[in-house]
Amino acid sequence: MHRKVMVVAGVCLLAGALPFLLRSVPTMHAAASGAPAYAKNGDLLPLADYREWIYLSSGMNMSYSPKAADTAAFDNVFVNPEAYRNFMATGTWPDKTVMVVEVREAESKGSINQNGHFQGAALIGFEAHVKDEARFPGGCAFFDFHSPTTNGNLIPRDASCYSCHADHAAVDTTFVQFYPTLLTVAREKKTLSEGFLRADSGQPIAGK
């Protein structure tokens, strides 16, 4: 299932990216220990063990536009453990950080649940945000995946992911403002971006 505009806590799943199109090349091998690894064609190799990484937060039906989401869905964000521990010590991300967002359809009536929503088995989006300073212009890149076990395709640099994260992210192009346990650390370590601090205080962002 595709969502036309999918915007989630931490990583943009954007209209142009079309997550889950069958355009990955065959899988070679999984990236080890959360460090990013690439295929010869530039794809990001699968991040098969991401559910054992560190959980950052979830959102439900988040949208950065006035239009509400068409499909009820949760997004869950994970980061590789080494990067998490570094963030907790320094308030920012080391090189080779990999963040993953998975989007799952929300269910409501099921088993004994009568109100609210829980997460269903159907994955409807899967993307990664990779910090690799030597490899990418600007130091990071986004990849979208057909599934967690296939390779991820590089999202082109003119996609709105890049400019949105550059302009609005609280720390180092990542949406730490939506990760409650990290936001506290970033405030303590004074690593919040100038753009975020201006917006947070109600001042206009420079150039906007």
Next chain:
Amino acid sequence: MHRKVMVVAGVCLLAGALPFLLRSVPTMHAAASGAPAYAKNGDLLPLADYREWIYLSSGMNMSYSPKAADTAAFDNVFVNPEAYRNFMATGTWPDKTVMVVEVREAESKGSINQNGHFQGAALIGFEAHVKDEARFPGGCAFFDFHSPTTNGNLIPRDASCYSCHADHAAVDTTFVQFYPTLLTVAREKKTLSEGFLRADSGQPIAGK
């Protein structure tokens, strides 16, 4: 902040438990490696590193009664890594499994988010479900905490947590039906409870 009836994915935060009342005894030391450890008075020692455990799932405003929640909130469920790995191999929980649920207030308008919800910094509930076969009648117990860094108080056995989990839980008194990645494993390993399978197939649960 207290919620009168708080029912979440995996662990009951029930009316009688009154999470976050200031009735913990002073903290002694944290439990190591996720294995449960207890104070002399029977309290569960703090589970301070639970945010580095394995994430199972989140719900939003889940309720097992027809009444909708008063406060918009997310629940996030975590389990100690050793227990998770055992579950993925066997479809059920080993002795000394500890599951944690944290409940966080949901926020809507913030930073660039205009629709849907993300998780705020305010923790409004924190409970644990402990499997310790030699210690507890029935093999498990629930504890509620004032905060993740204080001791947890044993919830009395006549609380509805115990009977609800015994009657409705998909695997070994735990609500695996709300943890999508585990439910798949339990189906494969054929560890789903008889009560859950009957309810899932629309048949009445024996004795109900």
